Amino acid sequence: MLEVRGISVRYGQGAPALRSLHLRAGPGQVTAVVGGNGAGKSTLMKAVSGVLPFDGGRLEGGEILFDGRPVHGLGPTALVRRGIAHVPEGRRVFADLTVEENLRAGASTARKDVRASLDEAYGMFEVLAERRRQRAVLLSGGEQQMLAIARGLMSRPRLLLLDEPSLGLAPKVVERIGEIISVIRGSGTAVLVVEQNAAMALAVADDGYVLEQGRVVLSGTAAELRATDEVQQLYLGGSGSAEELLRFADRAPLARWSA
Template identity: 55%
Template sequence: MSLLELRDVHVRYGAIAALRGVDVTVESGEIVTLLGANGAGKTTTLRTISGLLHPHTGQIFFDGRRIDTLPPHDIVGLGISHVPEGRRVFPRMTVTENLAMGAYRLGRPRKSDFDRVFALFPRLAERRHQDAGTLSGGEQQMLAIGRGLMSHPQLLLLDEPSMGLAPLLVEQIFDIIKEINEQGTTILVVEQNAAQALALADRGYVLETGTIVLSGPAPELRIDPRVKAAYLGEGVA
């Protein structure tokens, strides 16, 4: 049984079909990436998994339980944490206060939870008393991921974690994502940096206009001529 399974999921924004018959599976312990151009449906897929949107038709299962009719806070309680595109930190709250918000479903956050995040992101430990709005873009991304970890998720949804970051920081963020996975958290990541995403992931799916057009092990997608031409900046001979 897969940890996460989307079965023939269709999502609409009014008359516009955003997802058309999407089938995705994520096995426990994997890193899976969703690739595609802007508007392909990647963010919509994550928002539908986390309950911010509901399918027009289709079903979503997490750990054997159907979740596509549940509200977002119940889905968090089941073990899914969503780190949204654009970080969405609380700018007038401190780093520590932002992290504590990630643990709201658990009640009072534990010291060990803060310790784990600060071990992964030492820069956040140095800035724990600063308002989040004073952090750099890279630090805010670290904070957003750290906040997502505070609820002890089985599955972490990451939406464009490298967006707007300098190349050196992108490498650092991806190294930390790999470490989070090695610590036991399954990850589904949406990422426009296809080369980085495929180097990180076990498997991948390619979305075009709301439809899965390619899927497979990440090493196979990296050498697929269609992926190389469309997403890796390499021409097809």
């Protein structure tokens, strides 16, 4: 479904934010990309959703295919129409609009069956149904994140991009976000989720990638990654530097290097 082939991205004259990055996200699957601050996770999402140029970034090489067709030259509106929706980092809801107005803003303009999508969103997120007439600013952080995810689903995407949905949320709410990701997959929408919270992301994902300094250093099924000692140590409780990860990557028995 989504195939990222060797993309490199740079902002201004700085060091590359992504270096020849390869990644696949399969239909109906959850694909997780985990990595620390500045690893390039949001840059990857912005490249796939077409907003990168608005942020001063540029693709310096490689290509992005969706259903086998190149999409890297397209803008965000065209990509939404193709079936890719992006829920950016930091749950940017419209604070002064109501829950329902936020959701309507996520429906693509050509759609006539907004009502049906609203009903679906309210079915999936009960708390949003209860508070549909309240301004988004009154919601808790977790509820705002759910609103941001629900708004992303309003365009009925085939691939939903989630940028750090668990950021700053309490453990119970993070667990709920994980459940929601599973429900979204169950409804047939593929999810590409980037997270610093590797435990959550690798718990719900089918496949995963570990990103460090703009490069994929490990990839495999989520189960393989979870079973890797080094991922456990560095991402699932312990702490560690990018250099350590790069050092162990070539001897991690269950991990596959990306092309």
